[in-house]
Amino acid sequence: MGPHPAVAAIRLAVRRTLTDLAAEAGTTFTAPVREPRERPAGAPLVGAAVGTTLIGNAARHPSGLPRTPAAPGSPLVLVAVSGGADSMALAIAAAFEAPKIGLRVGAVTVDHGLQPGSADRAAQVAERLRSLGLDPVEVVPVRVGRSGGPEAAARDARYAALDEAAERHGAIAVLLGHTRDDQAETVLLGLARGSGSRSLAGMPAQKGRYRRPLLELDRAATRQACSAQAIPVWDDPHNCDPAYTRSRVRHEVLPVLEKHLGGGVVEALARTARLFRDDADALDQWASLAERDLRTGEGALDAVKLAELPPAVRRRVLRRAALRAGCPAGDLFARHLEAVDLLVTGWRGQGPLHLPGGVEATRRCGTLVFRRQGD
Ligand SMILES: Nc1ncnc2c1ncn2[C@@H]1O[C@H](COP(=O)(O)OP(=O)(O)OP(=O)(O)O)[C@@H](O)[C@H]1O
Structure with missing residues (x-):
């Protein structure tokens, strides 16, 4: 048996x-x-x-x-x-x-x-x-x-x-x-x-x-x-x-x-997870390519071109740039990224923004710059 x-x-x-x-x-x-x-x-x-x-x-x-x-x-x-x-x-x-x-x-x-x-x-x-x-x-x-x-x-x-x-x-x-x-x-x-x-x-x-x-x-x-x-x-x-x-x-x-x-x-929720995984992977890949295209220097991104990206991709690009500049992943929340996003899509001369890990996000002359204070 x-x-x-x-x-x-x-x-x-x-x-x-x-x-x-x-x-x-x-x-x-x-x-x-x-x-x-x-x-x-x-x-x-x-x-x-x-x-x-x-x-x-x-x-x-x-x-x-x-x-x-x-x-x-x-x-x-x-x-x-x-x-x-x-x-x-x-x-x-x-x-x-x-x-x-x-x-x-x-x-x-x-x-x-x-x-x-x-x-x-x-x-x-x-x-x-x-x-x-x-x-x-x-x-x-x-x-x-x-x-x-x-x-x-x-x-x-x-x-x-x-x-x-x-x-x-x-x-x-x-x-x-x-x-x-x-x-x-x-x-x-x-x-x-x-x-x-x-x-x-x-x-x-x-x-x-x-x-x-x-x-x-x-x-x-x-x-x-x-x-x-x-x-x-x-x-x-x-x-x-x-x-x-x-x-x-x-x-x-x-x-x-x-x-x-x-x-x-239960089965349906597990299927949802699989579908979202594929979507998230695709968006991550798009964001990685976009970040490469938009980079104008160390920690610097073209803010005008960023604004043309779909929000889901733009938020990912901003997150990647913030992490790269030294923000700890566990401390970087949606509210931080929303504030950074406003430097791109709702620019009224605000900033600089203070992000976790001592990272600063500033917009200058159409460029968004992420820099860790003291670097
Ligand atoms: N105390 C522990 N020591 C070692 N591994 C653990 C321990 N607790 C959880 N894990 C690992 O994490 C997995 C998920 O644990 P979790 O407690 O979330 O689920 P669970 O349904 O209680 O799992 P299990 O029936 O195996 O206890 C476990 O199956 C095991 O592989």
Whole structure:
């Protein structure tokens, strides 16, 4: 009998991501080979060539996972595991697929230290992952700061810890367990904030070292996969805490939308994200070309030609120029760009404008100049 359909779907999605990663890393893909019958005592369980995987008669974990990892020195992929159903299902699928592709797979669990007993829980998750054959597995305790609200502060601390662990282990990628439901929540939160198309594009399947193999799958599939494989999961109480915006969207807003707008809202929102991603990419490309055309010197743009651009492109050009001059991306908001835009489209001799990061925007003789004070 084959695996449960949810298990099969998750493995397939993970296999695709890992295959891409292996190709990028230049790993030799070798069909699984059998372990030699006579293995000298103490000889390692590895094939002759890097990337060769031995799964033949190697010992198997009761879950059906091959115990034999890819050869030491093979490229390492880390899975970010909270212990919830999404990341546990992802981790177990990665542990199943990675050795077949010549990759090693490990895991990192970040202990945010926000609840009593969080360290014990993280240690239990790590132990479970080790028993499933992931190696290395580590728990990284972090201190969550206060800036930008509790969710943003925890996220910042988590990604800093994941980045650091990836660097330290020389991992080629970090896998995250976001699903289509997370994507739908992200789009809805962006809409409610009045965001532009880049934000409504939601989370990308790939950004830098991060990959999200489950972005096209439902959260329900990860729960089914864990229960079909008898993997205990931990439900983060924050995920159900109405004090958190995302939790309210998940448990109150989306169910109401599903009820009143008909089923398929989650899928539709995820599709919206894909469409916005294409639009945002196209506008970014246009803005990059326009910026090159309009540049008249270091930090200087032709304001008259800028005014002829469609607003969506113009705003992007202005943002790029402000960032280039030294504005920190996280501090540059729509209101700043609207004020700069008025130097272009509503010029009445105003300015200079003071932007975050000590950057000044001034209009002089038909030219818009971005300069960091003191430069
Ligand atoms: N404490 C953590 N340690 C390591 N990775 C984490 C941690 N929390 C979240 N992640 C990663 O970020 C992804 C998204 O987490 P988030 O909390 O937004 O969603 P979730 O639906 O609760 O996910 P999960 O069911 O895996 O807990 C997780 O799937 C996991 O890959």
